[in-house]
Amino acid sequence: MVNRFQFVADHQQRYGVKRLCQIIGVSRSSYYYWRSAAGARAARDAADAALAGRIRAVHTAHDGTYGAPRITAELHDAGLRINRKRVARVMRRFGVQGLRLRRRVRTTVPDPAAAKAPDLIGRDFTAGQPNQRYVGDITYLPVGDRGFLYLATVIDLHSRRLAGWAIADHMRTDLVIDALHAAQRTRGSLHGAIMHTDHGAQGGFNRSSQHLDHGGVHGQEQEAGAGAGRGAEAVGGGPGAAGADAIAGSA
Numbered sequence: 001m002v003n004r005f006q007f008v009a010d011h012q013q014r015y016g017v018k019r020l021c022q023i024i025g026v027s028r029s030s031y032y033y034w035r036s037a038a039g040a041r042a043a044r045d046a047a048d049a050a051l052a053g054r055i056r057a058v059h060t061a062h063d064g065t066y067g068a069p070r071i072t073a074e075l076h077d078a079g080l081r082i083n084r085k086r087v088a089r090v091m092r093r094f095g096v097q098g099l100r101l102r103r104r105v106r107t108t109v110p111d112p113a114a115a116k117a118p119d120l121i122g123r124d125f126t127a128g129q130p131n132q133r134y135v136g137d138i139t140y141l142p143v144g145d146r147g148f149l150y151l152a153t154v155i156d157l158h159s160r161r162l163a164g165w166a167i168a169d170h171m172r173t174d175l176v177i178d179a180l181h182a183a184q185r186t187r188g189s190l191h192g193a194i195m196h197t198d199h200g201a202q203g204g205f206n207r208s209s210q211h212l213d214h215g216g217v218h219g220q221e222q223e224a225g226a227g228a229g230r231g232a233e234a235v236g237g238g239p240g241a242a243g244a245d246a247i248a249g250s251a
Contacts, residue, residue, distance in 0.1 A: 005034040052094040054080070055087065059096055067091075067098025120194050127158035131187050134163060136179070136197045138171055152179040154195070163187060 008020045008031050021028050058074045059066055066074070068088035075082055091097065127133040135155050140148040150171050154164040164183025168175040184190050 005031050009035065048090050048093065051082070051086075051090050052096070054078075055091060055094070055096055059098070065099040067100075070098070119196075121196050125157055125196075127156070130156055130158045131190065131193055133157040134183070134190075134193055134195045136176075136195060138175070141167075150175060152176050154179055154183040 004024050004026050007024065008017060008026070011020060017028060017031065021031055054075065055071055058071045062070070068084050068091055071091070072082065072084040072087045075087070121133055125133075125135065133156075135157060136153060138150055138152045140150055143149055147169070149167055149169055152166045152175050153162060155161065156163050163186050164179050164181075166175055166179035166182060168178070180190075
């Protein structure tokens with residue numbers, strides 16, 4: 001609409017306001033109101049330009065990461081009373097954009113069909129000695145525009161140090177089995193250790209409080225490779241395993 005009014009203003013001397021308004025479909029009263037507000041628009045444009053300068057200064061000071069909410073907060077701290085909507089409008093107008101994070105990938109997906117494993121550590125995330133209790137998880141790593149890689153980790157609750165990890169472009173069972181291979185190589189044996197992870201369905205890894213009683217990794221591969229949510233034998237390599245199924249990740 002503003003462009004139409006500006007068109008009338010630019011050509012009114014040659015064609016007349018009445019004729020131009022009829023041709024482009026606007027009322028003369030609206031056009032005259034728009035023209036009467038020219039001074040206010042000019043003042044607002046000048047104020048927006050000044051505000052844009054301050055916005056750019058904050059934006060640059062924070063490496064181009066701040067968006068409208070944080071920039072508004074910074075301006076408030078500097079004594080400028082202004083609302084977030086105006087800051088957002090001026091940022092759009094002058095092409096200032098904060099860092100936009102990608103939508104978070106949900107890596108822990110509860111499996112409603114799977115039986116829940118018992119919580120063998122009772123929410124006590126401590127361990128009296130090494131190689132006694134572990135926690136594991138799968139997280140995602142953005143890789144440019146090509147998607148994600150997935151990182152499986154196994155952490156000793158005694159030392160809080162990484163015992164093993166594995167990385168792949170999928171969340172299949174192979175990822176977490178590779179992680180267990182790595183953790184076992186690091187520690188020599190995971191016999192009798194308890195593995196605690198979130199409830200979930202990816203590759204059998206996120207099965208709450210899983211018990212690792214390793215008689216050998218090969219037995220674990222055979223059982224766990226058959227699918228998530230198997231019994232204690234899935235990680236124990238045999239019927240001697242005393243807890244729920246488990247698969248961890250590492251290297």
